[in-house]
Amino acid sequence: MSKKRDRLRVIFDILDVIREKGETIKPTHILYKSNLSHQMMQQYLNELIGKGFLIERVTEKGKNYSLTEKGFNYLKEYNKITSFIESFGLN
Numbered sequence: 001m002s003k004k005r006d007r008l009r010v011i012f013d014i015l016d017v018i019r020e021k022g023e024t025i026k027p028t029h030i031l032y033k034s035n036l037s038h039q040m041m042q043q044y045l046n047e048l049i050g051k052g053f054l055i056e057r058v059t060e061k062g063k064n065y066s067l068t069e070k071g072f073n074y075l076k077e078y079n080k081i082t083s084f085i086e087s088f089g090l091n
Contacts, residue, residue: 010036012078014044015053015071024057024064
């Protein structure tokens with residue numbers, strides 16, 4: 001049985017999916033790659049936009065998302081924290 005992801009890990013997963021895709025990503029790709037329900041994804045995206053981690057752009061082809069500097073910083077700091085935890089065997 002797999003361990004349930006905590007909130008910080010879900011945020012990391014969403015931001016990491018966007019970073020891996022490059023400049024921008026459509027919500028469908030976030031949905032599939034972050035393994036969330038549509039409702040949960042929307043809640044997280046709205047929060048991340050509101051807190052300045054993401055930018056949402058609406059075009060003729062639909063919505064797309066990209067990371068802000070704050071989003072990139074979150075990924076970097078999250079990796080530092082998880083490396084620290086793992087180095088002491090606390091994961």
